[in-house]
Each structure stands twice: as structure tokens, then as C-alpha cells.
Amino acid sequence: MRRAIAFGLVLLMTLLLTSGCWDYRETDQLAIVYALGLDRIPGSDPILLTVQVVTPAAGTSMGASAGAGAESKAFTTISGTGKSVFDAISRLGRKLPRRLYFAHTKIIIFGRTLAEAGLGDVMDALNRNPEIRRTTLMFATDGSANQILAKSTPLERLPAKGLEMIAEKAKRNAFVPEVNLNALNCRFDGVPGVAFLPLVQLVKDPGSPSGSGAGENLTISRTAIFAKQHLVGILTRDESKGLMWLINRPQGQNVTLDGAGGAGVSALRILAGQTNIVPQVSENGISMEITCSARANVRETETVGLDLNDPASLKKLEHEAEQVITKQVETTITDAETGLDADFVGFGRQLRAEYPAEWKQVETSWKDIFPSVRFEVVCHIEIVNTGVMNNPSRPGAGKE
Amino acid sequence: MRREITGRLQEDCRRISGEFSEQIAKEGEQMPEKGIINSKQFAWLLFIIITSVSTSQIPAMLVAAAGRDAWLSVLGGWFINILVAALYAYMGLRFPGENFVQYSMTILGKYLGRIVGVIFPLFFLLACATFLRGLSRLVNIAFLPDTPYEVILVSNFLVSAYIARKGIEVSARMTEVLGPLFFVSGIALFLMVIPSMDMSRLKPQFADGVLPFLKGTPLVQAFFGLCVIMAMFIPVCNRPEKAFQAKFAAISIGTLFVGMLTAFGTGVFGVEQVKNMYSPGLMLARMVHFGTYLERIEILWMVILVGASIVAGAIMLWAFSLGIAQLVGLQSYQPLVYPAALLALMFGLVSFPGSGEQSKFTHYTFPLLALGVEVGLEMFLLLAALVFGKRGSA
Numbered sequence: 001m002r003r004a005i006a007f008g009l010v011l012l013m014t015l016l017l018t019s020g021c022w023d024y025r026e027t028d029q030l031a032i033v034y035a036l037g038l039d040r041i042p043g044s045d046p047i048l049l050t051v052q053v054v055t056p057a058a059g060t061s062m063g064a065s066a067g068a069g070a071e072s073k074a075f076t077t078i079s080g081t082g083k084s085v086f087d088a089i090s091r092l093g094r095k096l097p098r099r100l101y102f103a104h105t106k107i108i109i110f111g112r113t114l115a116e117a118g119l120g121d122v123m124d125a126l127n128r129n130p131e132i133r134r135t136t137l138m139f140a141t142d143g144s145a146n147q148i149l150a151k152s153t154p155l156e157r158l159p160a161k162g163l164e165m166i167a168e169k170a171k172r173n174a175f176v177p178e179v180n181l182n183a184l185n186c187r188f189d190g191v192p193g194v195a196f197l198p199l200v201q202l203v204k205d206p207g208s209p210s211g212s213g214a215g216e217n218l219t220i221s222r223t224a225i226f227a228k229q230h231l232v233g234i235l236t237r238d239e240s241k242g243l244m245w246l247i248n249r250p251q252g253q254n255v256t257l258d259g260a261g262g263a264g265v266s267a268l269r270i271l272a273g274q275t276n277i278v279p280q281v282s283e284n285g286i287s288m289e290i291t292c293s294a295r296a297n298v299r300e301t302e303t304v305g306l307d308l309n310d311p312a313s314l315k316k317l318e319h320e321a322e323q324v325i326t327k328q329v330e331t332t333i334t335d336a337e338t339g340l341d342a343d344f345v346g347f348g349r350q351l352r353a354e355y356p357a358e359w360k361q362v363e364t365s366w367k368d369i370f371p372s373v374r375f376e377v378v379c380h381i382e383i384v385n386t387g388v389m390n391n392p393s394r395p396g397a398g399k400e
Numbered sequence: 401m402r403r404e405i406t407g408r409l410q411e412d413c414r415r416i417s418g419e420f421s422e423q424i425a426k427e428g429e430q431m432p433e434k435g436i437i438n439s440k441q442f443a444w445l446l447f448i449i450i451t452s453v454s455t456s457q458i459p460a461m462l463v464a465a466a467g468r469d470a471w472l473s474v475l476g477g478w479f480i481n482i483l484v485a486a487l488y489a490y491m492g493l494r495f496p497g498e499n500f501v502q503y504s505m506t507i508l509g510k511y512l513g514r515i516v517g518v519i520f521p522l523f524f525l526l527a528c529a530t531f532l533r534g535l536s537r538l539v540n541i542a543f544l545p546d547t548p549y550e551v552i553l554v555s556n557f558l559v560s561a562y563i564a565r566k567g568i569e570v571s572a573r574m575t576e577v578l579g580p581l582f583f584v585s586g587i588a589l590f591l592m593v594i595p596s597m598d599m600s601r602l603k604p605q606f607a608d609g610v611l612p613f614l615k616g617t618p619l620v621q622a623f624f625g626l627c628v629i630m631a632m633f634i635p636v637c638n639r640p641e642k643a644f645q646a647k648f649a650a651i652s653i654g655t656l657f658v659g660m661l662t663a664f665g666t667g668v669f670g671v672e673q674v675k676n677m678y679s680p681g682l683m684l685a686r687m688v689h690f691g692t693y694l695e696r697i698e699i700l701w702m703v704i705l706v707g708a709s710i711v712a713g714a715i716m717l718w719a720f721s722l723g724i725a726q727l728v729g730l731q732s733y734q735p736l737v738y739p740a741a742l743l744a745l746m747f748g749l750v751s752f753p754g755s756g757e758q759s760k761f762t763h764y765t766f767p768l769l770a771l772g773v774e775v776g777l778e779m780f781l782l783l784a785a786l787v788f789g790k791r792g793s794a
Binding site for chain 2: 133134182189350353
């Protein structure tokens with residue numbers, strides 16, 4: 001009997017636990033932030049925070065609400081200001097019935113104004129927030145992050161999701177690097193303290209898909225360069241591609257040969273590639289030997305008079321591609337050394353890894369030494385196949 | 401009637417005093433702990449206690465001290481720990497059936513021996529308190545920010561004390577399950593963060609000479625040295641002569657785990673980030689993302705870590721209670737477990753006003769204290785035993 005009473009008491013006590021813990025979060029009380037944008041604005045509250053929140057009802061009532069009034073958007077963009085990021089978040093929270101929830105944030109965008117003024121003020125808030133993950137993708141924009149996040153993308157209901165997919169494609173085709181919060185932290189903490197971020201742009205497009213507003217589309221094709229957490233410059237498309245070689249991620253890149261020898265346009269795709277940067281220290285200074293090697297296949301050729309069955313003509317294509325890539329990489333390094341004066345190409349890092357003693361001597365004056373570092377780019381491309389066909393199926397091609 | 405009651409009372413008194421004298425007669429030969437563990441359990445017990453404590457404390461602190469050479473320092477710590485373990489194992493064999501509380505009484509006599517002997521149990525209580533406090537803080541900041549910190553700490557201690565009271569065999573069987581789980585999940589985690597890793601962040605090694613490496617090694621030993629608790633396990637082990645082998649296996653697996661954690665932490669986050677992290681292991685688990693289908697697995701890592709840590713806390717509470725019970729000659733250590741847990745809880749709650757004081761304590765005071773107890777005191781006992789020519793009787 002006593003045991004039964006004791007057991008009953010224990011059961012009753014467990015009822016107390018069913019109310020849940022202090023940290024219960026019901027999904028219908030959360031505003032799930034998918035993307036976060038930060039801008040700097042003049043005034044006493046300099047941080048402009050923009051969040052793209054998933055609209056919960058839009059996802060569920062898709063089929064049912066056909067014709068029930070206006071088409072509901074899948075997202076809501078809300079912004080607020082504050083003295084700091086945290087301040088802006090808490091002030092924004094006062095305007096919302098739901099709690100802002102950052103654990104599913106996939107994208108963080110820095111507006112140009114903030115990037116130029118320096119990211120130092122906001123990086124700590126992002127790193128310290130236990131909900132934001134270090135795998136969150138980071139972007140810069142040449143406009144305001146606010147505008148980017150308000151923009152809807154074609155085909156995708158959630159623009160930030162679209163942006164994420166564009167970024168994924170950019171990485172797969174190796175034209176701009178993919179950078180997450182952790183990688184950005186590492187670059188800033190690393191030797192030269194120089195980082196790069198993919199640049200999101202709104203571009204006016206004459207042939208814009210319908211339903212995308214005023215003919216402006218989100219695109220990612222260039223790279224923003226940060227030195228000491230400030231935006232110092234933006235790479236062109238070709239320089240961005242060169243950067244992909246220098247950070248050893250060329251897989252998937254398309255190399256377009258514009259037919260310098262009077263022939264037509266051809267395109268190669270890099271299947272697997274590798275870049276080795278070998279520093280060399282001698283009496284007359286520091287030099288870098290950069291070796292890019294890759295295997296590629298043919299994706300397109302308009303070249304007339306080239307027999308792709310003939311190894312010799314493939315050699316010709318290879319040679320042409322090598323020249324294009326070498327030029328790209330050289331332009332990128334030249335821009336780093338003389339134009340932007342920022343070691344985003346990783347020379348300092350390589351020097352420290354291979355010559356720690358020499359690095360110690362030049363560490364403090366690296367900014368002055370870096371522009372004078374000589375470099376040599378060597379490129380080896382091997383075409384391993386020509387895709388699903390050999391020669392262009394044009395009448396007369398291959399006979400001339 | 402009255403006479404009857406008096407008679408019964410007298411009889412009771414006689415019986416109790418009889419039991420008491422019987423107990424006194426048995427004292428010395430009888431352990432308050434009756435459980436027996438085998439050498440495999442011995443190894444997993446040590447593995448759990450070393451690894452769970454080191455995992456939560458070592459990486460950030462070590463990287464701050466030794467920079468990119470931190471993972472090498474773990475290997476250095478392993479080497480020193482093996483040497484020290486040989487000492488513990490030797491003492492365990494020289495005084496068969498006795499743990500350090502008992503042999504310090506054998507060596508130094510009744511009074512001085514008790515004074516020295518009480519240091520070990522107190523050390524475990526302190527380690528248990530700071531360790532569970534650190535763990536609760538991690539749960540608090542990373543998973544349950546709105547839950548009062550005290551609630552987490554109290555529930556940790558309740559479970560630990562419950563396990564400790566059930567005896568060493570229960571803890572041993574738990575570690576036999578949790579140990580392999582902990583190890584395998586750790587290795588799986590390390591494999592999964594390889595895509596985020598950049599080897600160049602580990603280069604160059606020994607950039608500032610061997611000094612950082614030498615600075616890191618004692619820090620590692622301070623935490624690995626918690627295996628001094630093996631002196632409590634040797635008497636309850638069925639094959640004490642295998643103690644060193646078991647210990648060697650435990651510390652080697654532990655070193656592999658902690659060394660990989662440190663190396664991967666540095667490789668993924670870089671030195672600057674790791675040394676400012678509260679828990680690099682948790683952060684590593686948060687970095688795992690395989691496409692979009694395998695991510696957010698840190699809760700699994702945390703569940704295993706919390707499980708292992710609670711068992712580790714239980715073992716330390718057990719060691720404290722058993723040691724004290726032997727010092728004062730109690731027949732059972734069990735009544736001491738809950739008071740011990742309360743003591744450790746209070747210590748954890750009131751001794752540090754904030755996280756700053758706590759990190760200062762774990763980074764500076766605790767290693768010194770730990771090295772003093774783990775190496776200094778044990779060496780002292782060995783020397784005393786050699787000088788006085790004391791040996792255990794078996």
C-alpha cells in the first residue's frame with residue numbers, strides 16, 4: 001500500500017515536468033529568419049538590420065487559396081535600426097508578434113556602406129550569437145543589403161533560397177568563391193587579415209524573366225575584397241576566376257577561348273584541377289612560383305578546321321586555354337599587388353607555412369613588401385575528352 | 401512490563417555493540433566498496449573520466465598556450481602521463497588491495513597518513529565540482545539559455561550522486577556502453593568536418609621553437625592526470641597486475657581523441673578562433689554539414705558528452721566518498737554520497753561569481769593544484785615508502 005502511494009506521488013510529481021522547460025519554443029511563436037542583411041546608415045542608430053522572414057501560412061495554403069484574393073508572398077522583409085546589431089535585433093523584436101529565430105539563417109549580406117566602414121563592429125555580434133551558425137553563407141553587395149533582400153527572384157518562392165542556389169552554382173562553376181562565416185573569420189584572423197566575399201548585385205537586364213519586377217535581377221559574378229575588415233575593392237569577372245585558381249578551387253570552371261588564332265569560340269570545362277603556390281626566398285627577394293594544373297573536357301567549339309580527333313589539335317586548344325588561364329591568374333595577382341594592395345591571393349600565408357623564419361622578418365612590413373613580390377605562373381591543361389561528340393557536325397567542318 | 405522493556409533494550413544494546421566491535425575487528429581488511437570490476441571496465445572508466453574532462457577543458461586552453469603546436473603537446477602529455485601511470489601502477493602493486501588513501505596511512509602512520517590521505521578525496525571533490533559546473537555552463541549557454549543555471553547543475557549532481565551511490569560496478573558498466581559510443585561518435589564527427597578543414601591553418605609547426613610545445617605539455621598532463629583516480633580502481637579490479645596495461649590502452653585512446661579534437665579544431669577554425677571558444681568540440685559539431693541533409697547534429701554530440709560527463713562526475717563523487725569512508729573507518733561509503741554531492745554543488749554554485757573567475761581558476765589554479773596532487777604527492781608517497789621501507793601486506 002505504501003509503495004502504491006509513493007508511486008502515485010512520483011507520478012503526480014512528473015506532471016510538474018510536463019509543462020516543459022524554460023526554453024520551450026513553439027514553432028508558431030517563431031519568426032524564422034532565412035536571410036539577414038546589415039547596412040550602415042547615417043544618424044545616431046547606424047546599423048540597419050534587414051531580415052527576410054519565412055511567411056508561415058504561404059507555404060501551407062498553396063493549392064487551396066487559388067483565387068482567394070491577392071497572391072500571398074512566401075516571405076516578409078522587415079528592417080529596423082539600432083546602435084549595434086544586437087540592439088537592432090531587440091528593437092526589431094518589439095515590432096513583431098513573434099520571436100526572431102536565427103538558427104535557420106542561411107545567408108548574411110553586408111551592404112556597401114557597412115563594408116566600407118568596416119565589418120569589425122558586426123562580426124562579434126554574429127559570432128557570439130548562439131543561434132547563428134558558422135556555416136552561414138556570407139555575401140557583400142555593392143548596393144544596400146536592404147534592397148537585395150526585398151527583391152524576389154524568379155522561379156524561387158523564397159528569394160534568399162534562390163540566392164543560396166545561385167551561390168551554390170557559382171561555387172560549382174568556380175567563378176566566385178563560396179565563403180561561410182567560419183572561413184571569413186579565419187581569413188580575418190589569418191596572416192594578412194585579408195578576406196573576400198562573393199558580391200551580390202542587382203543588375204538591369206534587358207531580357208529579364210517576367211514577374212521579376214522592374215527588370216532587375218540578382219546576380220553573383222564578382223568578388224569583393226576586404227582588407228582589415230574594410231571593403232577595398234571589387235574584382236572583375238575574370239579576376240574572380242583567377243582567384244578561384246589561386247585558392248585552389250578551379251573545379252567546374254568554364255574556360256572560354258575566344259579564338260585568338262582567327263578560329264571560332266571554344267569552351268572547356270575544368271574537371272579537376274590543382275594549384276600549387278611555392279614560395280622561394282633568395283638574396284634578391286621573395287618570389288612565388290604558381291603552378292596550375294588541370295584536366296578538362298570540351299564543352300563547345302565553333303572552331304573551323306580543327307579536327308578534334310587529332311591529338312595535335314587538342315594540344316592547340318590546350319595551349320590556348322593555358323594562355324587564357326595564365327593571363328587570368330596574372331591579372332588577379334597584379335591587381336592584388338598594385339591595384340588593391342591587399343594580399344588576398346595568399347602569398348603571405350604560403351610564405352609563413354614554408355619559411356616561418358623568413359616570414360618573421362617580413363611580417364610587420366609585409367604590406368610594403370607584398371607589391372614587390374615577383375611571381376611566375378605556369379599552367380598545364382590536359383584535355384581528357386571531347387564530350388559526347390568529336391567534331392562539330394557542321395557540313396564541311398574538318399575538311400578545310 | 402517495565403522489566404520486559406528494559407530487558408529488550410539491553411539486548412538491543414548488546415547486539416548493536418556486538419556488531420560494532422565486529423565491524424571494528426574487520427576494519428582494515430574490508431573495503432566499504434564490495435564491487436569488482438574487470439580490466440576492460442577499468443580501461444573504459446579511465447577513458448571516460450580523462451576524455452570527458454579533457455574534451456571540455458583542454459582544446460581552447462591548450463591552443464591559447466601552445467598555438468598551432470597544441471596537438472603535439474597532447475602527445476607530449478600522453479608520454480608524461482604514461483610515466484606517471486607506471487608510478488601509480490607500481491604503488492598499487494606494492495600495496496596490494498589498498499588505494500592511495502589506505503597506503504598513505506600505511507606509509508605515514510595513523511595521523512600524518514590521514515592528513516595526507518584526505519588530500520586525494522578532496523581533490524576529486526574539487527575536480528568534480530569545477531568540471532560539472534563547466535559542463536552545466538556549456539549546456540546553459542549553448543542549448544538552454546533561459547533555463548536557470550542552477551537547475552541544470554542540480555539535476556546533473558542528482559544523477560551523478562544517484563549513480564555513485566549504486567557503486568563502482570554500475571558506473572563501470574555504464575562506461576562500457578558510453579565509452580565506445582563516445583569514441584566512435586567523436587571519430588565520426590572528425591571525419592565529417594574534414595571538408596571544412598584547411599591543413600594550411602596547422603602550418604608551420606614549431607614556428608616559435610619548442611617553447612610553446614613545452615608550455616602546453618604540463619597543461620595536458622594536469623587534465624590527463626585525473627587518471628590518478630586509477631589508484632582507487634586498482635584494489636577493486638579483479639586483476640590488479642593488468643592495471644598498467646588497461647591504463648595504457650585508456651590513455652592512448654584518450655590521447656587519440658583529444659589530440660584529434662585539438663588538431664581538427666585548429667584546422668577548421670584557426671588558432672585565433674579556437675582559443676576564444678568556450679567549447680571547440682561543440683563548435684566542430686556545429687560545422688558538420690553534408691549537403692542539406694546531414695546537419696545540426698550537435699545535439700547528439702552534446703547528449704553523449706553530457707552522459708559521459710555525468711558518469712565521470714559520479715566516479716569522482718564515488719572516489720571522494722569511498723576515500724573519506726576509509727579515512728574515518730566507516731563500513732559503507734553510501735551515506736556520504738549525497739552530502740558529498742551537496743558539498744560539491746555548493747562549491748560549484750558559490751565559489752565563482754562569474755565565468756571570468758571560473759576560467760581563471762581552470763586555466764591557472766587548477767593545473768598547478770592538479771600537478772601537485774597527481775605528480776607531487778604521489779612521488780612524495782613513493783619516496784616515503786622507499787625511505788621507510790614500507791610495503792603492503794597481502
